[in-house]
Amino acid sequence: MFEPNKKVLTKNEAGKRILHNMRNKWATQVNDIMTAKGIIWDPGKKKIDDYSLHNYHVLRIALGKLTRQEQNFFNVLTQAPFYAVHCTDSFDVVNKGSDLTLYSRKNLISKGIRFNEDNTQPVDISMLGNDGYVFFSLEIGLPLLKTSSRFGSIFYKVAYSHSVFRNSSMVLTDQVALVIPRCHIPELSREAVRILETREFNRHAIIFNGKMFSVLGLAYSIILANRSLPPADQQVILSARNDTQLSNIVNSFYRPEIRVPKMVSLKSDEYSINMDHYKPRVMSSGESDDGWSGMDSSGSGSDYSDTED
Secondary structure, eight states: OOOTTSOOOOHHHHHHHHHHHHHHHHHHHHHHHHHHHOTTSOTTTOOHHHHHHHHHHHHHHHHOSOOHHHHHHHHHHHTSOEEEEEEESOSTTBOTTOOEEEEOHHHHHHTTOOOOGGGSOHHHHHHHOOTTEEEEEEEESSSOOOOOOTTOSEEEEEETTSGGGTTOEEESSOTTTOOOOOOOOTTSOHHHHHHHHTOOOOGGGGEEESHHHHHHHHHHHHHHHHTTSOHHHHHHHHTOOSHHHHHHHHHHHOOOEEEEESEEEEOGGGOEEEOTTOOOOOOOTTOOGGGOOOSOOOOSSOOOSOOOO
16 A cells, blocks of 8 residues: 655666665675685685674774874875776777676676686686676776776776765785785885885785775775884875875775676766777787677786886
């Protein structure tokens, strides 16, 4: 029976609710498969939310009360205009209406879509079980800072505030290689650079689930790592305010990888494309044009080529 006081959803509102529920279901399925399948995960003990919440609480306890400067930096960083960047060599990810569709490796295979499999290392799949995700790197500010990637030379950039990232997760660097990024902050002393580039990461301690915890986890991780630097260098980090400075800090302290379950679908006005550094894919000898469709050459893992100079 119709309830007079119950709000009647418009077609658009109903569609958004259905999509929201579907993404929640996808996230649960893909996350559970990853932690059950990947070698690095504790067998039968934890879900991705458990790792995420544990890591968040460990950070908060380790940090204690933030100083005034740290709090100001935290506020600036967490409110910065974050953008997710996907790299590929494929034009087929954009349809005739200029809408963008990206599939995970697992979805490409299930749909029978051929793609460049060289971008995925078998060790990533066996150790992490993360072939159910679409991968993005992270930048701050709309202008593209990344100039090259091992995954391709066409760059698709979308605001991290987009609802497609609500159910995404983030790892602070590649969980298999545990790559320590090179420092891109010229104002830092040699000692600070040495400290940053000789850190060690724990695979389980660098993952956060959901957009909110991902941003908070990233910000708190940077502040905690910053405390290990000489006082003058700490001030350099905490005084950063513009987008370029903040993006350099994020990608000098860590190399964040955003994971979106199953697929990403964006309208033409919801992303930007950059082909300034496009290089046509060179086929190896004996490889034909129809050897792969290039629907998406998304890799299963971080882009740790360190090319944001």
